[in-house]
Amino acid sequence: MGFLVFITRNLLGRPARTMLTVLGLGVGISAVILLIGVSWGFERSMSAIYSSRGIDIIVVRAGVSDQLSSNLDAGMIDQLRTVPDVVEVAPSLMDAVSFEEANLTSVLANGWEPGGLLIRNLRMIEGRPLEKGDTRAVMLGRVLALNLKKSVSDELVIAGEKFKVIGIFESDSLFESGGLIIPLAELQHMMGREGKVTGFVIITKPEVDPHTVGKAVEAKISGVAAIPSQNYVQNNVQIKLSRAMAGATIGVALMLGSIGLLNTMAMAVTERTGEIGLLRALGWKRKRIIVLLMGEAATLGILGVMVGALMSWIGMRGIMLSPTSRGFIDPKLPPSAFLVGLAMGIGLSVLGGLYPAIRASRLEPTEALRHD
């Protein structure tokens, strides 16, 4: 018999308790994997909007917490073009629309210039991109087209106005794939924001530091914030919120998981005080008792990680049943999220197993044998 067999036999000998502990750990770990996966997917998706197009700077109204609430004059574009080292500038109006018949709320609606830099890098799956002169024309992201069950040439009512689907595109960003694009002027008109945009994107010369160009923009135009795209993503309020939620979930899951495991291991020690006394009587050293109990805790932790990974995979499939989620949540859970789950399982094993193991190892053989 190997030591692992001993550990396994001890756990299998109390199947109900082992199963419930593993399940409890699994729930906590799956919540962490899911939230981290969603949070990191959110960040990745937002970052892809800019990185896929080589955008270096985002210009928004100074002091606004997110781009949707920013409001700038579209005419500002001429001033931006004159800033040294700026290669290309594109305006963007961003808003959210709903398609209640498809149970979709807060779909990202982008108003972009036909033929502009924002449209140029999209991968067309079907139809064509917006061109100058297009009116009442809309491009749908792949996920949105799927959710709305629309294809090229279909008619679509957006905020009460009829549009014709002229193309379906795929983007590296799930937000864009879950949204739609219409000509900038059309969205300005529909939203009553003629001559206004929510922001600009800028491509700079490759050799210059975006921070320096950003500073030059802010010096030239008052009331704007010109933020390097990497910083913009990092400081985005939604991303900060999702990170905070993931962090809070990890904290709560760690607390509940370690209390659960501590309770299980403490019960295991109490129930088996006589057995531990016997092992000590047979000459087992304190260290070996600790290794045995920590081995049991680690096995529970590893099983919890496996169950948690499976539950998070199933959970993600469940989340993806909602059309709204499909437009915002990346279903691919990154391997790093599973690594965090694994680290949490190990952490819980150490936290929950160590105290009962040390306590058990300190029992004198006769004291423990008398317990029975």
Add this chain to the structure above:
Amino acid sequence: MTDPGTSTPTLLRGESLVKTYPDGDVRALRGVTLEISEGEFVAITGPSGCGKSTLLHLMGGLDRPTSGEIAFRGESLNRLDVDRFRAQHLGFVFQSFYLIPTLTASQNVQVPMFEASWPRTERNHRAMRILEEVGLAHRANHLPKRLSVGERQRVAIARALANEPILLLADEPTGNLDSTTQREVLDLLARIRTERRLTMMIVTHSGEVAAAADREIRLKDGLIVQ
């Protein structure tokens, strides 16, 4: 060190052993001195609560005396690694067997072997050989709950022999057995003692066990009376 009455060397010596339990201020032993020679079979007898099991536990290093000293082959237990001493030189048999319910008979026998660092395959072979010795090879893969009471005690005896001890300490090994099974266990203990040249110290209420011993030490109120 040699027993003054014989030429047999002393294996274990307890000197002025006192044991007081803090809970209730009970004085279980009140100054016991005894010597066990190598190869000797000693029965510790006396009424319930007279300190028999306490004495056995102290002599086996399971507990420490409040005062007094125990020496193994002349070396004080205070200077020895007591865990190692138990693992290498002692075998314990308890009245209520203390088999681990989730392990088979063979696995139970292997439990002490972890401290002797036998390789895994050797542990399996040794356990089978010892179970054969106690007549239970055919029950090697059974869990304790599938064994009779007598078989359980024989597994416990096999476990006590796992690391080739020189001293077997048994606390009422026949206390939970019917008379037939008691006889079988006694015969088994007598046989393994002869075959392995074991020193045995047995706490018992049984006159039959005491009669089979080389020497009987009788305790009363924490003192040796005979």
